Amino acid sequence: MRQLIHAVTDGAGLPDHIQTKLLSLFPEIDAVCIREKGLSAQQLFTRLTGLIERGMPPEKLILHSSPDLVPFLPVLGVHFSEYDERLTPFKQKHPDKLAGRSVHSVSSAQKAEADGADYLYFGHVFATSSKKNLPGRGLDALRKVTESVAIPVIAIGGIDQSNIPAVREAGASGVAMISAFFNRKV
Incomplete structure (x- = not known):
């Protein structure tokens, strides 16, 4: 089975150089989780419509914690944080969209699956600069x-080319990476 590859944006606000990077990445990855908690819904919508106008296929976009934008953007789905209870109502309203959740334990993973999640991000697997100390x-x-769980589990946290084989051997269906794609020095 082919390993899923997700890019997760770094929360820098989707500046132009990140958008350019996304446009170069999309042919090689399965999805981009747009994790931009610092942007308002209007700012996020504006940046995403601009990105789509520049050529980003909306069906590769997963909105992190932004289910309210789904009626306005033809995205792949929404990713929810571990304790966000909007996953079940979102999935009921949008059964054709993917719904994912971040989890950090077996019990959280099982609850997310029971709540209707289509996939999980589990992490952080390795030490990472985004989770200092x-x-x-x-x-x-x-x-x-x-x-x-029976749904795909995507490993996140300190993932790079060197440890992808190990996470696959541990049963992960894929990997999600932030710094491997969006190192701010780019």
Whole structure:
């Protein structure tokens, strides 16, 4: 089975150089999770419509915590944080859209699956600069989560080319990467 590859934006507000990077990446990845918590809904909508006008296929976009924009943008779906209870009503209203959730334990993974999630992000698997001073949960924790649910589990956190084989061996259906794609020095 082919490994899923998701890019997750870095929260920098979708500046032009990140948009340009996204436009170069989309042929090689399965989805882009737009994680821009610092933008208002209007700012996010404006930047996304501009990105789509520049050639980004909207069916590759997953909106992080922004289900209210789905009626206005033909995106792939929405990704929810671990304790966001909007996943179930979103999935009921939009059964044709993907709904994902971030999880950090077996119990959270099982709850997300029961709530109707189509996929999970589990992490952070390895130490990462986005979670300073917090050790990674590790491959054993990833394996336990992948074995506890029937939906795809996508590993996130400190993922790069060197450790993708290990997360796949631990049962991950794919990887989600932030800094591997969006290093701010670009």
